[in-house]
Amino acid sequence: AGFDALLPKPRVDRGRPRTLPAEVIKVLLATKEANPKLSVQLVIRETLKHRDVPDDLPLPPSTVHRLLTRHGLMSGSDSQDTDTNRRRFAFQSPGQLWMSDVMHGPTVRIKDRSKRKTYLIAFIDDATRVIPYAAFSLAENTRAFLPVFKQAIVRRGLPERLYVDNGSSYRSNHLSLVCAKLGVALIHARPYRPQGKGKIERWFKTVRGQLLILPDQ
Incomplete structure (x- = not known):
């Protein structure tokens, strides 16, 4: 009942890909954006709790660090105040944010x-x-x-x-x-x-x- 009735059905294609799936990348980025102070290890830990991420999926810290750096999420304490970071919230597709x-x-x-x-x-x-x-x-x-x-x-x-x-x-x-x-x-x-x-x-x-x-x- 309640919100449980709105839960999407569990995924049936939970595999073990060699590269990070797009869904996992989205969760990693969203997790870091939600709390910029999280370390790479904590970002990985929180990501593995997400329903769309297999809890046994390998997430090497070096790979995650490179991903976050590439998206400008590993910079200084006030990076969210720059024009570039403000534009992160200009999403292109319905339902993204x-x-x-x-x-x-x-x-x-x-x-x-x-x-x-x-x-x-x-x-x-x-x-x-x-x-x-x-x-x-x-x-x-x-x-x-x-x-x-x-x-x-x-x-x-x-x-x-x-x-x-x-x-x-x-x-x-x-x-x-x-x-x-x-x-x-x-x-x-x-x-x-x-x-x-x-x-x-x-x-x-x-x-x-x-x-x-x-x-x-």
Whole structure:
């Protein structure tokens, strides 16, 4: 039930290729991008936990190091702030990267007539600017986020990567576990450096200007 029903079927072609498969390369790169401070050994360890990677696949550290270096992921501490690294989030194909963020919405009256603040939880596809799903909630936490994520997946399929804020609601073990089970690389924005969020922020601006035009009552 729940997210388990959304899990893709296990692969049946898990072989032992001599070169790194494209799926494994994607996981290695996404793992390092998600946490730039990981050593090569830790990148390998986390990659072998991924559902698309055979746990007995040989991953020589020298090979992985060359791969990460070739993609500019083994440079200095603030490499993510360069224009080159910002362009990593300009993906070309649907589903390669979704971004998610929360916009503070209007105050509403609920059944007991009390006033509650609302939050708009939304996803945007980086390549197409399509909104897989968005919904208002009365809370800004993991429990509110996951049903919206589920509906986005039902409508658009699984993304390869999910880029989220660094806030506590996105740092929960529950969200990390769900993404791990689904095979989605969870990437957190670095604190105080929300590069790449401009696309969803522009959509939020449109929502504010065209939808949320009525004053709170």
